[in-house]
Amino acid sequence: MGSEDKYRSFIYGDGEKNTQWRFGSPPNYDVVNKLFEEGRTHEWAKGSSEEKVQRLVKTFEMEIFHKSNPEDYKIINSTKFRFSLNGGKELTIQEIGKMGGGYNAFLQTKLPKELRIYDPKQETFSTSHELFTTVFPRGFALEILEVLSGPPRIVYKFRHWGFMEGPFKGHAPTGEKVEVYGMSIFHGISNLTSNT
Numbered sequence: 001m002g003s004e005d006k007y008r009s010f011i012y013g014d015g016e017k018n019t020q021w022r023f024g025s026p027p028n029y030d031v032v033n034k035l036f037e038e039g040r041t042h043e044w045a046k047g048s049s050e051e052k053v054q055r056l057v058k059t060f061e062m063e064i065f066h067k068s069n070p071e072d073y074k075i076i077n078s079t080k081f082r083f084s085l086n087g088g089k090e091l092t093i094q095e096i097g098k099m100g101g102g103y104n105a106f107l108q109t110k111l112p113k114e115l116r117i118y119d120p121k122q123e124t125f126s127t128s129h130e131l132f133t134t135v136f137p138r139g140f141a142l143e144i145l146e147v148l149s150g151p152p153r154i155v156y157k158f159r160h161w162g163f164m165e166g167p168f169k170g171h172a173p174t175g176e177k178v179e180v181y182g183m184s185i186f187h188g189i190s191n192l193t194s195n196t
Contacts, residue, residue, distance in 0.1 A: 100123055140178075155184075
């Protein structure tokens with residue numbers, strides 16, 4: 001593993017020497033970074049709003065998925081943070097943890113049970129992580145497409161993508177690209193730097 005990630009902060013260095021990593025050590029993003037570099041539609045200039053927001057979002061996702069203790073999060077204030085999906089109930093970091101972590105929070109649905117391909121209410125942190133890393137062995141890359149405003153209220157468009165190169169709940173891999181587009185808002189970010 002390298003001593004720095006090109007697109008994320010707060011993985012390595014003295015500030016992370018006491019970090020509690022969910023899987024025992026810091027994550028290695030080399031494979032998904034390669035997927036990102038090969039498939040991105042924009043290469044943002046260092047220091048641009050888009051590059052800074054992309055680092056913010058990638059770092060936030062790294063922390064929520066890989067740091068087991070919210071007190072180790074550096075990108076957000078874990079005691080003030082609230083998450084809401086599509087105007088739903090605001091969740092604290094602790095509530096996200098109780099529902100099984102990031103995948104389950106990001107994939108909440110009101111679809112009838114029989115129509116759910118993925119049911120966050122049936123998955124734990126471990127089963128959801130295993131499922132996604134099996135289905136998308138090269139990862140599920142993220143790019144920022146556009147920053148519409150910010151800070152302190154950052155509104156942005158994003159794209160996530162990966163290739164179904166592993167099985168999914170009895171379905172054979174297809175190799176097809178899976179893409180998700182969306183918009184998101186971060187409130188209360190006052191100092192957005194390239195090192196965020």
